[in-house]
Amino acid sequence: MLKSPRFDELVAKFSSLPGIGRKTAQRLAWHLLSIPKEKALELSTAIQNAVQSYTTCSTCCMLTEVNPCTLCTSPERDDSQLCVVESHSDVFTLESMNEYRGRYYVLGHLLSPLDGYGPDALGIPGLLKRIEELQPEELILALKPSAEGEATIHYLTELLQDHELNITRLSVGLPFGGDLEYSGTLTLANAFKRRFPA
Amino acid sequence: MLKSPRFDELVAKFSSLPGIGRKTAQRLAWHLLSIPKEKALELSTAIQNAVQSYTTCSTCCMLTEVNPCTLCTSPERDDSQLCVVESHSDVFTLESMNEYRGRYYVLGHLLSPLDGYGPDALGIPGLLKRIEELQPEELILALKPSAEGEATIHYLTELLQDHELNITRLSVGLPFGGDLEYSGTLTLANAFKRRFPA
Numbered sequence: 233m234l235k236s237p238r239f240d241e242l243v244a245k246f247s248s249l250p251g252i253g254r255k256t257a258q259r260l261a262w263h264l265l266s267i268p269k270e271k272a273l274e275l276s277t278a279i280q281n282a283v284q285s286y287t288t289c290s291t292c293c294m295l296t297e298v299n300p301c302t303l304c305t306s307p308e309r310d311d312s313q314l315c316v317v318e319s320h321s322d323v324f325t326l327e328s329m330n331e332y333r334g335r336y337y338v339l340g341h342l343l344s345p346l347d348g349y350g351p352d353a354l355g356i357p358g359l360l361k362r363i364e365e366l367q368p369e370e371l372i373l374a375l376k377p378s379a380e381g382e383a384t385i386h387y388l389t390e391l392l393q394d395h396e397l398n399i400t401r402l403s404v405g406l407p408f409g410g411d412l413e414y415s416g417t418l419t420l421a422n423a424f425k426r427r428f429p430a
Numbered sequence: 431m432l433k434s435p436r437f438d439e440l441v442a443k444f445s446s447l448p449g450i451g452r453k454t455a456q457r458l459a460w461h462l463l464s465i466p467k468e469k470a471l472e473l474s475t476a477i478q479n480a481v482q483s484y485t486t487c488s489t490c491c492m493l494t495e496v497n498p499c500t501l502c503t504s505p506e507r508d509d510s511q512l513c514v515v516e517s518h519s520d521v522f523t524l525e526s527m528n529e530y531r532g533r534y535y536v537l538g539h540l541l542s543p544l545d546g547y548g549p550d551a552l553g554i555p556g557l558l559k560r561i562e563e564l565q566p567e568e569l570i571l572a573l574k575p576s577a578e579g580e581a582t583i584h585y586l587t588e589l590l591q592d593h594e595l596n597i598t599r600l601s602v603g604l605p606f607g608g609d610l611e612y613s614g615t616l617t618l619a620n621a622f623k624r625r626f627p628a
Contacts (some may be wrong), residue, residue: 262519321460
């Protein structure tokens with residue numbers, strides 16, 4: 233009677249976002265319907281504009297508005313270091329540290345066979361191609377120290393053992409199971425500095 | 431370099447929602463850019479569809495897809511009870527209790543002079559008109575027991591003292607300062623049953 237398919241649809245879409253539960257989704261939906269229409273539609277437009285203009289970099293798999301992305305094409309970045317991360321937001325987080333000047337590669341997923349993410353889900357061909365092109369001295373596996381992260385680090389280290397590469401990983405000063413995104417800048421910078429051979 | 435005005439705009443719009451901080455807004459933005467475009471655009475479309483189709487009921491000020499709303503036009507609702515609430519979501523919450531069968535009136539705001547919400551912000555003319563039309567026996571002030579709620583209850587009780595009305599308020603079994611929306615169904619039903627003269 234009060235709710236409509238459109239309202240339910242909006243709640244469902246909000247609920248599908250990470251960290252948004254059903255009650256929060258309902259609150260957000262009521263909020264959007266309570267404020268002036270043009271204000272509410274600004275969010276819709278912002279989503280469209282951002283989603284339509286972003287694509288995946290063909291070189292490093294980072295989200296970007298230009299392809300290849302500015303991190304890949306910048307002459308100021310150091311080719312001798314290649315940093316492998318799980319997700320787009322990890323690049324963002326590491327960049328906000330303002331310390332690393334090398335290149336990146338976004339895996340997209342960690343190894344998690346139980347969830348259906350085997351080696352094929354990891355963008356390995358792109359990583360091998362990137363290593364081939366850059367011939368970096370160091371490969372930094374900036375993956376989170378969880379079961380999936382450890383498995384991925386182990387897998388990549390085995391896979392690349394015949395390459396002339398100094399493979400390192402971040403210091404496990406990070407809390408186990410925690411996401412890069414939510415750690416403080418100092419903790420992250422510290423972990424980055426103390427990376428050790430994998 | 432990594433962020434763009436479009437990304438910042440999306441984060442800003444998410445941050446403007448209630449309960450969404452800057453870190454969460456960034457996480458939501460990254461999430462939307464990481465999933466398939468058509469999935470991300472579904473949220474944008476859901477917002478548009480809901481926002482475009484909802485309007486404010488000219489009788490009770492509730493959000494509705496038809497005007498007047500089905501709560502006002504339903505012959506099954508009891509005209510002898512009129513329930514006054516602060517916001518649209520409060521109607522939704524009270525309805526989910528599945529106990530009250532009377533009519534509603536949405537004030538839109540509580541009295542809060544320091545925040546710029548004086549008696550003029552409260553939709554009083556619409557409430558007086560609704561009382562005139564329905565001639566209810568009981569006026570239930572289902573407002574939250576906070577400083578603003580108490581002030582509004584006091585104001586309305588004074589204003590309506592010459593009307594032939596049994597003015598009641600919800601039991602203060604609700605935690606002081608809490609929102610209707612986040613209380614358990616039993617607590618709410620209990621508070622509704624034990625309403626007492628204001």
